[in-house]
Amino acid sequence: MGDTNEAAFVMFSTAHFASIIVLFLSLLLLLIFRKLLQSRKLHWIERIFALTLLLMEILYHLWLIRIGRWSLIDSLPLELCSVSLIMAILLLCTGNKHIYDFVFYAGIGGAIQAIATPDLDLSFPHFRYFHFFYTHIGIVITALYFTWVKGYAPTFKGIIKTLVILNILLPLIFTVNYFFNGNYMFLKEKPVNGSLLDFLGPYPWYILSLEAVALVIFIILWLLFRNNGLGERKRMGRNI
Template sequence: MIAAAAPEVFGGRHLALLGLAAVLGVVVVWGARRLRGHPAERRVTCLAGWLLLAASLAWMGWWMLPENWDIGRSLPLHYSDVLRIIAAVALIRRSRWAVAITWYWGLTLNTQALLTPHPSQLRFSPVEFPFYWGLHIAVLLVALLVVWGLGHRPGWRHFRIAYVAVLGWAAIVMVLNSWLGTNYGFLNELPPGDSILDLLGPWPIYILWEIVLVAAVWGLMTWPWARRRARTPARQRSVGGSGRGRYRATKKPRQGRGTEPGAPD
């Protein structure tokens, strides 16, 4: 009997999963825009946040089981591990720092796990396959939801929050990797299999390139929103302001299709 070929990156199964993520992204943004400003908005997003948190903790707990324990895989030290918790906080609390990190990390670092997964993640298994793909897609959807759906507007302050956080987490994890002999975050050596990091040179050169490229890409992700905000009258911007660190979205106007929502902090 001939063994079935292993799924390939950008093969049929992988492209189907990416297509599913794209379709769900459109649906989530459309639904969030319809829900924005409605009394049920906060209840729905809070429920989604708690579900994401519960699933993330269950996934962490599964790796902690004795039969699954592996010092190099079981600790929640990858960027995607902490990002899932932060994305849940963004939905539940709408904290400015959580929304900022979810937007920048979710559309870049998290997306790398979707675009260039290890081939083993494409093999179907009853636990790892649905959790890996379901949680990574969920975080991508949260990033799209909070900005394109609920109307949060990134600015340079949010860029700084996310950038300082990514550098701080990298420093902590690199120290732990050196101590434990692990490679969480792929910060101490290149990941196995093909990756975009292969184009950036050996360690530590690719780390330096990452620092530069992340700043450049995130800057491009910020500039259109900051430019639009600079053109928005201060009266409209003040609608979403908050001195307590909450990151509020502008309510979608109920009447007047030509009215454009303001751009809060």
């Protein structure tokens, strides 16, 4: 997996745009072949995909330990996308509708933002580059696979549940940040490399702004995908 003496990641570089193209093509193929996938039993593929996501995350932590970078300050799975990744793995293994709500809203919202403005130090072909984009793209693919193929559809109630869960997590994250001097979920300061948070005001006001932005993003996602994003009849649950 190499060491840290590698090329630094540059936002909007060729390596960055390549990952965005991979995401776009993956979703396009999922959309095109959704009918074919709907006619097949894919439980074993779901489990294998969940296993690859889990394995990639385990390898990431092993790499951090090997190079001496694992720390309570920034290595705990307490970032929004880390939580979403765990939930995506659980969704692939269980198909639980409540987990789907969180992966759809928080997962897509967080992963798309992370892919657009990555908080990443190492670029292609380092392992960290592949870990970052594979897991984030995997979150989005999982959410839309369950939407387009499995027939799940987001609900407005799911928005409320997701916001409640996120706000329940906030005191825990604040506490961890305080005791370990961390910056999980960027609740202490903004990413140094720049992100969408730069448009939401100074600390701590950007945290409040982020709540409003999250609500708007979740509502947009609900409006776009409440009928599976395709105008098709939903096969699971009742949309509200």
